[in-house]
Amino acid sequence: MTYQSPVHSLAGETEVEFQCGVAAGTDHCDHEPETIELDEPAYIDAEGMVFLPGRPLDCPECGNPHDFRFNGVGVFFQ
Amino acid sequence: MSCGICGSRCRGRLCRECELMERLDDEHEWRSDDVNDDLDEEDGVDRGDGVATDGGEVESGSSRGAFETVAECLGISLDTLYRRLAHETPSNPREWESPVPGAQAAAGADEMHVNLNVEPTTAQGGIGAELSDRVNQLYVEATTETVIFEVAEEFQTVSFSTTFTPEQAEAIGVALIAGSKRAADGNPGVIVRKYNLASIDRGEGIETDGGRGQDEPLKVIENGTAYYYEDVDEPVRHEGRIEIFDHYVRLCGGPLATWIPRENVQQVIEG
Numbered sequence: 001m002t003y004q005s006p007v008h009s010l011a012g013e014t015e016v017e018f019q020c021g022v023a024a025g026t027d028h029c030d031h032e033p034e035t036i037e038l039d040e041p042a043y044i045d046a047e048g049m050v051f052l053p054g055r056p057l058d059c060p061e062c063g064n065p066h067d068f069r070f071n072g073v074g075v076f077f078q
Numbered sequence: 079m080s081c082g083i084c085g086s087r088c089r090g091r092l093c094r095e096c097e098l099m100e101r102l103d104d105e106h107e108w109r110s111d112d113v114n115d116d117l118d119e120e121d122g123v124d125r126g127d128g129v130a131t132d133g134g135e136v137e138s139g140s141s142r143g144a145f146e147t148v149a150e151c152l153g154i155s156l157d158t159l160y161r162r163l164a165h166e167t168p169s170n171p172r173e174w175e176s177p178v179p180g181a182q183a184a185a186g187a188d189e190m191h192v193n194l195n196v197e198p199t200t201a202q203g204g205i206g207a208e209l210s211d212r213v214n215q216l217y218v219e220a221t222t223e224t225v226i227f228e229v230a231e232e233f234q235t236v237s238f239s240t241t242f243t244p245e246q247a248e249a250i251g252v253a254l255i256a257g258s259k260r261a262a263d264g265n266p267g268v269i270v271r272k273y274n275l276a277s278i279d280r281g282e283g284i285e286t287d288g289g290r291g292q293d294e295p296l297k298v299i300e301n302g303t304a305y306y307y308e309d310v311d312e313p314v315r316h317e318g319r320i321e322i323f324d325h326y327v328r329l330c331g332g333p334l335a336t337w338i339p340r341e342n343v344q345q346v347i348e349g
Binding site for chain 2: 074
């Protein structure tokens with residue numbers, strides 16, 4: 001059985017638990033995990049990058065635009 | 079998905095750069111409209127939208143620095159004005175810390191906007207600034223007599239007033255001064271600049287407020303996957319230890335670690 005990154009568990013999901021990565025890792029942000037609905041199902045491209053159409057572009061609490069958790073999987077965007 | 083303006087790869091309607099530029103353009107347009115409206119009220123001539131003014135007394139007055147005008151109104155030297163703005167802070171600030179600088183530092187975000195509006199014609203000489211990132215709105219107001227930084231922070235529908243800590247007020251004071259100097263350079267008094275309050279250069283003689291060291295990574299991912307671009311369109315994939323810094327991402331695991339500029343890193347996935 002080959003190892004598969006946890007990010008693959010997001011593929012096909014239209015509802016995911018979203019949390020600011022700053023809140024998850026530090027006390028600089030109070031954002032609580034929330035369930036968000038995506039515009040389209042999340043997918044993994046051929047390279048392995050995850051795409052979550054309609055995801056929040058930044059944390060609603062602190063404005064962090066890079067570091068997020070989706071269903072507990074840490075994803076750091078550009 | 080690609081950006082609707084520049085066509086680069088992005089995850090929304092516009093890429094971040096184009097979205098920011100669009101916001102700045104909108105803001106500039108609003109302010110131009112406000113100036114035209116004020117001029118219309120003064121002389122009763124409707125210039126309409128998009129019609130430039132011809133200068134005249136308003137613009138000739140702007141050739142003098144805004145801060146010089148404030149200092150003259152108050153009868154103090156420019157150095158004294160700058161010193162007061164930089165160093166005089168509320169004597170008993172409430173114990174409150176804005177989450178914005180810390181959160182921005184933790185996320186490595188560099189998107190704090192400072193929208194500075196210098197009004198040298200008010201009786202005491204007032205300086206107001208609106209600072210905002212994508213979520214938080216900070217309103218800062220300083221009078222040159224007492225230099226009080228009043229801050230209103232809005233989290234969507236919640237709002238309240240408070241006072242900056244001395245360190246934060248110093249940082250904003252320096253930002254105001256730096257912005258004002260630019261405003262005085264032939265600009266009628268409104269500028270838009272980006273600052274990151276968490277790492278702002280406070281100028282000579284002003285100590286930083288400590289915090290995370292510049293050499294420490296924002297985040298260390300022991301086992302992750304990073305996708306970044308070199309010179310080609312196809313992303314390069316790296317697996318292993320990844321250290322994320324303010325402006326670079328360090329990819330470890332080989333004989334030599336690779337430093338990649340943050341803007342070239344498309345995505346980092348933990349696990």
